[in-house]
Amino acid sequence: MDKEQAKQFLRLQEHDKFFVSLLQELGCHSDFVAFDKSTRGHDLLAITERMSALLERIPGWNRLRIVVANRYISENRYDEALSILEPGLEFPADLADVQVLVFKIYARNKDRRARDFLNLLGPRFLRNQQGLLALIAYDCLLETFEDFTLCTNIAAYLCSKAIPLPSEFYRFVFDWSLNNKSSADKFEDLAGRFTKCAAEQARLAALWALVQGQPGAGSLLRDAFEGATLDVAFMATLGTALSEGRIEPQSFGARPALANLPLAPRLACEANRTGREARVALCLSGQMRDMAQAQPQILRLADEIKADMFIATWENNGVRFPTSAHLSHLKRMMPHDVVEYFLEKKLTGQDILDRWPSIQRWIRNLATVSEDSIRPHYPSARIAIHTDQFEDLDYIEKTFGAKWTATGSVHIPNQLRMAFLIREVAAMALSHAPYDVVVRLRPDALFDFNAGKLAEDIERVRREPNTILVDRMDQPGAPSDSFAIGSAYAMSWYAAWIDVAPAYGNDAYYPERMAPHKGLYDHLVSGGFRVAVSDSVRLVGFASPEITSAHLKQMIIDDCRRGDADSIDRDCLDILQGDLPVEPPGGAQPLQPPA
Numbered sequence: 001m002d003k004e005q006a007k008q009f010l011r012l013q014e015h016d017k018f019f020v021s022l023l024q025e026l027g028c029h030s031d032f033v034a035f036d037k038s039t040r041g042h043d044l045l046a047i048t049e050r051m052s053a054l055l056e057r058i059p060g061w062n063r064l065r066i067v068v069a070n071r072y073i074s075e076n077r078y079d080e081a082l083s084i085l086e087p088g089l090e091f092p093a094d095l096a097d098v099q100v101l102v103f104k105i106y107a108r109n110k111d112r113r114a115r116d117f118l119n120l121l122g123p124r125f126l127r128n129q130q131g132l133l134a135l136i137a138y139d140c141l142l143e144t145f146e147d148f149t150l151c152t153n154i155a156a157y158l159c160s161k162a163i164p165l166p167s168e169f170y171r172f173v174f175d176w177s178l179n180n181k182s183s184a185d186k187f188e189d190l191a192g193r194f195t196k197c198a199a200e201q202a203r204l205a206a207l208w209a210l211v212q213g214q215p216g217a218g219s220l221l222r223d224a225f226e227g228a229t230l231d232v233a234f235m236a237t238l239g240t241a242l243s244e245g246r247i248e249p250q251s252f253g254a255r256p257a258l259a260n261l262p263l264a265p266r267l268a269c270e271a272n273r274t275g276r277e278a279r280v281a282l283c284l285s286g287q288m289r290d291m292a293q294a295q296p297q298i299l300r301l302a303d304e305i306k307a308d309m310f311i312a313t314w315e316n317n318g319v320r321f322p323t324s325a326h327l328s329h330l331k332r333m334m335p336h337d338v339v340e341y342f343l344e345k346k347l348t349g350q351d352i353l354d355r356w357p358s359i360q361r362w363i364r365n366l367a368t369v370s371e372d373s374i375r376p377h378y379p380s381a382r383i384a385i386h387t388d389q390f391e392d393l394d395y396i397e398k399t400f401g402a403k404w405t406a407t408g409s410v411h412i413p414n415q416l417r418m419a420f421l422i423r424e425v426a427a428m429a430l431s432h433a434p435y436d437v438v439v440r441l442r443p444d445a446l447f448d449f450n451a452g453k454l455a456e457d458i459e460r461v462r463r464e465p466n467t468i469l470v471d472r473m474d475q476p477g478a479p480s481d482s483f484a485i486g487s488a489y490a491m492s493w494y495a496a497w498i499d500v501a502p503a504y505g506n507d508a509y510y511p512e513r514m515a516p517h518k519g520l521y522d523h524l525v526s527g528g529f530r531v532a533v534s535d536s537v538r539l540v541g542f543a544s545p546e547i548t549s550a551h552l553k554q555m556i557i558d559d560c561r562r563g564d565a566d567s568i569d570r571d572c573l574d575i576l577q578g579d580l581p582v583e584p585p586g587g588a589q590p591l592q593p594p595a
Contacts, residue, residue: 060091281429282307285421293543312425358555419498426495438491453536478517
């Protein structure tokens with residue numbers, strides 16, 4: 001590839017109309033198609049191999065590195081993610097994104113290289129609000145940057161450019177001050193960096209006075225921050241420190257001074273007072289699918305966090321049998337070898353249903369969900385079953401806008417289905433009792449959880465009411481929508497996404513095709529909430545009703561009794577070890593597989 005081609009390629013986005021022709025000219029279009037398909041699965045080795053094949057042709061294609069590295073990061077495989085990202089630091093395409101990911105891995109692992117990396121590159125890619133937030137977001141940097149020199153330098157730089165400092169910066173300084181009450185010289189050095197920024201200097205002085213327990217510090221703080229926008233997390237941190245005795249109540253002086261703070265820390269104290277356990281609501285929303293498979297771990301989770309359970313679901317179970325030739329989904333409900341045989345024979349789903357009516361009857365028996373079918377699995381849950389109005393595309397377009405019915409976007413109405421049930425189950429929970437924490441989970445989720453880390457997450461979202469924790473980011477700005485945990489305040493906003501969906505569907509600012517997960521992320525960030533990843537819960541799959549080998553074998557034999565068996569019947573029975581006798585109901589003579 002010559003220099004001009006390389007420049008042209010780096011300017012093009014993957015979905016540009018010239019993209020395919022350029023890849024074809026470079027002789028790697030088929031490799032890209034294979035890579036794109038592999039990313040829809042979970043075989044990281046295959047994804048990495050296909051990425052490597054493309055990078056041999058186009059070494060500077062950093063977007064590929066970012067996509068694959070994020071998959072490794074989601075599984076906490078940081079060393080492998082670094083091995084993919086670090087070669088990309090030599091290329092200009094998407095360099096800032098690569099640098100940020102590398103920094104995050106260093107910081108997460110408390111790697112000393114984080115300091116060297118930031119000292120080298122900080123002035124170039126951290127001197128903005130986003131960079132400062134990225135630096136503050138990792139508490140481990142308090143250990144790496146013992147005097148937080150780089151952080152404060154960046155903050156001072158922003159002030160000199162009249163760029164407002166985010167609320168998180170003041171929370172960062174407050175946390176540091178609580179842990180370094182004897183380091184007055186360092187704090188004076190910090191304040192000295194803001195000599196040309198009177199408002200910021202006054203705020204820092206007020207925070208230090210509060211930490212030192214000086215009389216009237218609360219009033220000083222109120223005056224210094226008057227007119228500033230402080231997030232709930234900052235005020236909750238302040239309130240928690242007060243409730244834990246880390247700052248003196250008399251610092252606030254008269255009661256009116258306390259009451260006139262932007263958000264009275266007393267509220268945060270009440271929510272986090274010592275000795276009171278969090279009241280937790282576990283909200284399950286979505287299609288129930290295989291309750292027997294998912295229920296045991298969900299009940300263990302509810303018991304561990306002492307949660308009240310709420311369920312909102314559809315009257316349809318959600319078990320779908322494809323009628324087309326796209327049968328990969330069947331591997332969730334049938335033995336893999338049999339599905340591979342169907343694919344080899346180019347059978348459609350309709351061919352299978354016509355050949356073996358017993359499968360159709362099995363699906364029909366699962367189709368309807370009722371409270372009576374749920375109650376044995378979740379005896380104490382409060383349950384609401386809804387009729388699905390999102391099958392009607394005219395209703396969707398009229399209510400939410402044309403973009404929600406975009407051609408070829410089958411998953412888009414499913415986002416609305418999900419959002420509708422999230423709102424309904426949250427409303428049911430929050431109208432029942434004043435919960436401190438709300439956990440959102442799909443009812444068909446198969447997962448592992450770490451009880452200790454989960455307890456820490458619950459305490460964290462109580463301290464930080466504008467933080468929402470998810471189990472993973474599928475890509476930057478695209479949080480998982482299968483699990484979330486947050487304060488009742490935060491999760492109320494999370495659940496309100498469907499109420500603003502019409503704006504996404506009609507506003508020209510948003511693309512024609514709505515991207516899964518990104519709409520939710522935009523909604524949360526627009527509301528002033530922070531989305532962070534926690535590894536307290538790890539999803540491993542989703543439960544779907546299964547036809548076991550023995551059950552499928554019996555279905556085929558039963559249906560063969562009604563007609564002549566052919567080679568497909570015999571092949572399937574052979575795969576299912578159909579040469580073993582099957583005992584039919586009623587004690588009749590064993591039926592041998594058709595000859």
